[in-house]
Amino acid sequence: MEEKIQTKKRRAAITSVAHWVPDEVLDNNYFASYLDTSDEWIVTRTGIKERRILRNGATSDLGYNAAKLALERRGMSPNDIQLIICCTVTPDMPFPPTACIIQDKLGAKKCWGFDINAACSGFLFGLETARNFIESGNYDRVLLIGADKMSSISNYQDRNTCILFGDAGGAVVVEATEDGTGILDSYLRVDGTGKEFLYMKGGGSLNPATEETVRKGWHYIYQDGKTVFKRAVVDMAESSALMMERNGLSSEDIAYLVPHQANLRILEAARERMGLEKDKVMVNIDRYGNTTAATIPMCMSEWWAAGKVKKGDNLVLSSFGAGYTWGAILLRWAY
Numbered sequence: 001m002e003e004k005i006q007t008k009k010r011r012a013a014i015t016s017v018a019h020w021v022p023d024e025v026l027d028n029n030y031f032a033s034y035l036d037t038s039d040e041w042i043v044t045r046t047g048i049k050e051r052r053i054l055r056n057g058a059t060s061d062l063g064y065n066a067a068k069l070a071l072e073r074r075g076m077s078p079n080d081i082q083l084i085i086c087c088t089v090t091p092d093m094p095f096p097p098t099a100c101i102i103q104d105k106l107g108a109k110k111c112w113g114f115d116i117n118a119a120c121s122g123f124l125f126g127l128e129t130a131r132n133f134i135e136s137g138n139y140d141r142v143l144l145i146g147a148d149k150m151s152s153i154s155n156y157q158d159r160n161t162c163i164l165f166g167d168a169g170g171a172v173v174v175e176a177t178e179d180g181t182g183i184l185d186s187y188l189r190v191d192g193t194g195k196e197f198l199y200m201k202g203g204g205s206l207n208p209a210t211e212e213t214v215r216k217g218w219h220y221i222y223q224d225g226k227t228v229f230k231r232a233v234v235d236m237a238e239s240s241a242l243m244m245e246r247n248g249l250s251s252e253d254i255a256y257l258v259p260h261q262a263n264l265r266i267l268e269a270a271r272e273r274m275g276l277e278k279d280k281v282m283v284n285i286d287r288y289g290n291t292t293a294a295t296i297p298m299c300m301s302e303w304w305a306a307g308k309v310k311k312g313d314n315l316v317l318s319s320f321g322a323g324y325t326w327g328a329i330l331l332r333w334a335y
């Protein structure tokens with residue numbers, strides 16, 4: 001495989017990663033204290049033990065804190081950044097873009113930016129977007145953020161959904177590399193028939209917020225968990241395996257699978273399909289739940305900070321989410 005990867009080709013690589021979570025922890029017993037649920041049910045069905053909640057503040061705070069640390073770790077000033085991409089389904093407001101709010105908080109004076117809404121696949125879709133800006137040769141330094149304050153759209157009386165989600169921000173710096181590291185391949189898809197099964201019905205142009213939409217709870221997440229589960233289990237596993245198969249990689253060549261953290265059973269299915277050992281999957285769903293666009297950068301940040309990711313490691317990032325949106329990215333770690 002080593003010989004097949006062209007060096008000298010300009011690629012997009014992650015050159016810094018960071019995450020940020022609020023201090024407040026909600027464990028499973030909190031939900032069991034007022035809902036018909038239990039720690040045992042939540043752990044067995046999802047793998048989640050606790051999640052973080054941001055009481056005061058917004059998605060831009062989650063994203064800003066992660067972005068600030070990512071820049072510090074790279075030794076960059078906010079003014080070095082040319083483009084900010086913020087992936088989120090919980091923008092501070094429908095507009096302006098949360099990317100602009102984060103730009104202002106950072107004091108980054110020499111960039112433009114925009115938001116991407118691709119739900120749980122936000123970070124992957126954002127990374128592919130950043131990759132193309134870098135590979136075009138027109139951009140050298142992109143700040144990519146995945147952040148969601150899921151508590152702001154969770155109905156804490158609905159046991160089907162409220163136990164699943166948490167709040168977090170992740171950020172990476174994406175730069176050019178020519179040493180054979182960086183993003184090597186990607187496979188991304190959408191299928192809008194999935195819109196029936198995971199959505200927030202109110203507050204958009206179809207159902208603008210009214211007293212009635214609020215009374216009906218349309219400002220909260222709705223999910224038909226079983227239907228989404230059946231698709232996620234197949235599409236995440238298949239797209240992850242595709243990254244190996246069409247690049248001639250075996251399980252020994254993969255250092256880590258970095259899956260979106262929605263359900264431990266979905267991650268396990270992807271791991272098994274790829275033939276990977278358990279210690280080759282980044283899993284932190286037990287501590288944070290599903291933080292939507294933040295899960296993948298958070299995993300990479302934790303594993304990198306623990307010294308477990310090193311230059312040259314092959315990582316497969318994969319996700320499945322509302323839309324439906326899904327896919328996988330193969331990258332070779334650059335630092």
Ligand code: UT7
Nearest residue numbers: 037041045120159160163225226228229232262263320321
């Ligand atoms: O991140 C974006 C993509 N999203 C996903 O990938 C999520 C995919 N789906 C899932 O992870 C799972 O479907 C869930 C974790 C959401 C649910 O697990 P499940 O094994 O599919 O359970 P279910 O929805 O089929 O519900 C089974 C039973 C139901 O009761 P009945 O109808 O059998 O009497 C639910 O009402 O479990 C009940 N239930 C609960 N019981 C205790 C649902 N939520 C809870 C709960 N505590 N929190």
